[in-house]
Amino acid sequence: MGALPVFRWRLAPDGYATRRQLRARGLRPGGQDVAAQLERPRRRRGPLVAYLYRLDLAQPVRPMTPAKWAALAKANAARRTCPQCRSDAGYVIPTSLGTCVPCAFPSTSPRSA
Numbered sequence: 001m002g003a004l005p006v007f008r009w010r011l012a013p014d015g016y017a018t019r020r021q022l023r024a025r026g027l028r029p030g031g032q033d034v035a036a037q038l039e040r041p042r043r044r045r046g047p048l049v050a051y052l053y054r055l056d057l058a059q060p061v062r063p064m065t066p067a068k069w070a071a072l073a074k075a076n077a078a079r080r081t082c083p084q085c086r087s088d089a090g091y092v093i094p095t096s097l098g099t100c101v102p103c104a105f106p107s108t109s110p111r112s113a
């Protein structure tokens, strides 16, 4: 078990960042192990510890891929499609109705007069 390098609070070397700092840069640890830790001594209690990750191993927060966008669009289209008349209602079908409004209230639809 190799001991992690420990740095004093605010004396972290360049190239390391906490998870929060990575996040602020649009990065994530990316599966790497904790590379170092910061300790801030506190009176009477154990030190406050922050874990550091290496910036050079960090990866961008997973971007949306075209396939993901397509899946999302498909899911949204499905939510807009009325199961009764099979048309795109142009809005998400209210789960309380289960169908588009003209199907749910045929008598109020101008087309069914």
Ligand SMILES: [Zn+2]
Pocket (backbone or CB within 6 Å): 082, 083, 084, 085, 086, 087, 099, 100, 101, 102, 103, 104
């Ligand atoms: Zn309908």
